[in-house]
Amino acid sequence: MSEFDLIARYFARPDRGHPPSVLLGVGDDCALLRPVQQQQAISMDMLVEGRHFLPGTDPIALGHKCLAVNLSDLAAMGARPVGFTLALALPDIDEDWLQGFSTGLFALADQHGCALIGGDTTKGPRTICITVFGELDAAGALLRSAARTGDDIWVSGTLGDARLALSYRLGERTLDENALAQCAPRMDRPTPRNELGMALVGVAHAAIDISDGFGGDLGHILTRSGVGATIDVDALPAGPTLARQPVTLRREYCVAGGDDYELCFTAPQAHRQAVLDAACRTQTLVTRVGCIDALPGLRLTDHSGSDLRLTYPSFDHFITP
Secondary structure, three states: OOHHHHHHHHOOOOOOOOOOOEEEOOOOOOOEEOOOOOEEEEEEEEEEEOOOEOOOOOHHHHHHHHHHHHHHHHHHHOOEEEEEEEEEEEOOOOHHHHHHHHHHHHHHHHHOOOEEEEEEEEEOOOEEEEEEEEEEOOOOOOOHHHOOOOOEEEEEOOEOHHHHHHHHHOOOOOOOHHHHHHHHHHHHOOOOOHHHHHHHOOOOOEEEEEOOOHHHHHHHHHHHHOOEEEEEHHHOOEOOOHHHOOHHHHHHHHHHOOOOOEEEEEEOHHHHHHHHHHHHHOOOOEEEEEEEEOOOEEEEEOOOOOEOOOOOOOOOOOOOO
């Protein structure tokens, strides 16, 4: 099978229509996007085998996840998904793998109305690179630099179960079959919070998606906004499997587990009901976990307000083993 046969068989979809913003998708030298009056949001993520996913990962789950992590970036800005490009390096042409990968990819793309509009393929170590495009209404994007002193800090969904599943797969700890079955989908098939992100535009101030760990990702908001924060670590919403683990592990994986792809966002205290209304409309759990302070730095406390001397490094592509 040639490169072009591969694209035609697994990634060209002439029978599927495009969103109105996409004039031309896969099949030409460039995709064509219709100019829009709104702002455009663009993001890119690369997934490398052995670094971002384990060899032998289920290709259906991988197809889902590689798009989900990009859609999550759009969610953090409050953007509506429009389309994406796919650059794919493969060690060989494995038709079973390609069928599974494209199935998982397009199932999530269709769910969010996000069209594949182009890309590239080549031979090499298995690497997946997606660039995603979104649109924003006139109210504007949720920016990391927009947090304000006195804001509440919120988290969507739950944290830590993805890291718990990874720890099992790396041989760091044991889990019974039921526990693994419960937490593994959080690692393999994360849920991008696009509906919530769009609903928070005009309600929240700042937002970021939690990919490298809650503490580290919140730190990006604090740095960009020139503020600090106090977090009740015991208020962080642990995943149902992690919630049954010892408190020390629960705290560590909630603060620094990573791979959650939930939203961390700040909003004025006066908007608490509006946040809850947005969560209700989008059927998404949200939890208030702390507040933005004028004093720089991140302060972690327990539920009683006592300081916790905890230091958990977040994931870093060039430092974390």
